[in-house]
Amino acid sequence: MKRCRNGELWDFEHEILGGDDIILGIDGGTTSTVCVCIALSDRRVVSPSMSCPMLARVVGGCSNHNSVGETAARETLEQVMAEALSKSGSIRSSVRAVCLAISGVNHPTDEQRILDWLRDIFPCHVNLYVQNDAVAALASGTMGKLHGCVLIAGTGTIAYGFTEDGRDARAAGAGPILGDWGSGYGIAAQALTAIIRANDGRGPQTKLTYSILKTLDLSSPDELIGWTYADPSWARIASLVPVVVACAEAGDEVANNILLDSVEELALSVKAVIQRLGLAGEDGHEAFPLVMVGGVLEAKRRWDIAKEVINSISKEYPGVLPVWPKVEPALGAALLAWNFLSKDYQQEGI
Numbered sequence: 001m002k003r004c005r006n007g008e009l010w011d012f013e014h015e016i017l018g019g020d021d022i023i024l025g026i027d028g029g030t031t032s033t034v035c036v037c038i039a040l041s042d043r044r045v046v047s048p049s050m051s052c053p054m055l056a057r058v059v060g061g062c063s064n065h066n067s068v069g070e071t072a073a074r075e076t077l078e079q080v081m082a083e084a085l086s087k088s089g090s091i092r093s094s095v096r097a098v099c100l101a102i103s104g105v106n107h108p109t110d111e112q113r114i115l116d117w118l119r120d121i122f123p124c125h126v127n128l129y130v131q132n133d134a135v136a137a138l139a140s141g142t143m144g145k146l147h148g149c150v151l152i153a154g155t156g157t158i159a160y161g162f163t164e165d166g167r168d169a170r171a172a173g174a175g176p177i178l179g180d181w182g183s184g185y186g187i188a189a190q191a192l193t194a195i196i197r198a199n200d201g202r203g204p205q206t207k208l209t210y211s212i213l214k215t216l217d218l219s220s221p222d223e224l225i226g227w228t229y230a231d232p233s234w235a236r237i238a239s240l241v242p243v244v245v246a247c248a249e250a251g252d253e254v255a256n257n258i259l260l261d262s263v264e265e266l267a268l269s270v271k272a273v274i275q276r277l278g279l280a281g282e283d284g285h286e287a288f289p290l291v292m293v294g295g296v297l298e299a300k301r302r303w304d305i306a307k308e309v310i311n312s313i314s315k316e317y318p319g320v321l322p323v324w325p326k327v328e329p330a331l332g333a334a335l336l337a338w339n340f341l342s343k344d345y346q347q348e349g350i
Helices: 070-088 108-121 134-141 185-202 205-218 219-232 234-238 242-251 254-277 303-318 329-348
Strands: 001-006 008-011 022-028 033-039 054-060 093-104 129-133 147-154 157-162 170-171 290-293 319-325
Touching: 022 134, 022 329, 033 070, 033 329, 054 070, 054 185, 054 329, 070 093, 070 108, 093 108, 093 134, 093 329, 108 129, 129 134, 129 329, 134 147, 134 290, 134 329, 147 185, 147 254, 157 254, 185 205, 185 219, 185 234, 185 242, 185 254, 205 219, 205 242, 205 254, 242 254, 254 303, 290 303, 303 319
Parallel strands: 022 093, 093 129, 147 290, 290 319
Antiparallel strands: 001 008, 022 033, 033 054, 147 157, 157 170
């Protein structure tokens, strides 16, 4: 069977067997999709190190099926996997495990549908793992160990946690229509709404009007309506977050209140996961890692959203230990696959 992606032929039936064992880790998000290929030097190694050889890294577009549709999402995922294999000089028969961590995986039916699709691509000996992208983000801060909580705040947002005995819980992550208000999209959408309200006389005047119109090269708030609906993609809207932060730092009350609302929403998501899983123990003081991921949390500016979120959480759960990942989520997915694979081999007595 052959499939064509971007003019390139991916031949699924006529590859020569051989090559070193490898693992593919994929972080599929709303903004971009990253696939890394790492060498599996010894399948018996239980704890991979940060020094594991990365053979290739490929970046593609959005692979969230809720955002671009299932066909486009699959095309992106097939493209980045094929390119990663090509760049690493590897072939499909060398793949021992694939961990696909993708936003929009919210139910076991989502996982099974993607697993069935992956099984059509890879030989039967390949171990396949499908997770929400938040799981890979957590693994990027814990080097593949699933324990603690992760907060993602980029274009979208989600809080996801695991206990050492395997229980999990999540909060938010349902997309902008269902209220991911701490996300980049949520922040920017509130800013756009504030401009329209100010123009109508339904809300206070704000520096956001001048700053965002200038950024978008628009001359009036009326033109903002056409700009928004010409392409209401989530990432396009979320790209305006730095403008909102700059206005808040300049003393704009409307922008400041939008960021304060985002801090509250993000902190509430994490607190909900902590409470449901008991991550902080019965007294609420036990230590646990909180992995912080996403562009909204990475902006090291005077108005520091991440710092405010941590301050809010630590008032109730003083044992929270913020972790800033040293590797990207795609590598976290690969390390996760490595750990899953090691456990499978141990159970099989290999």
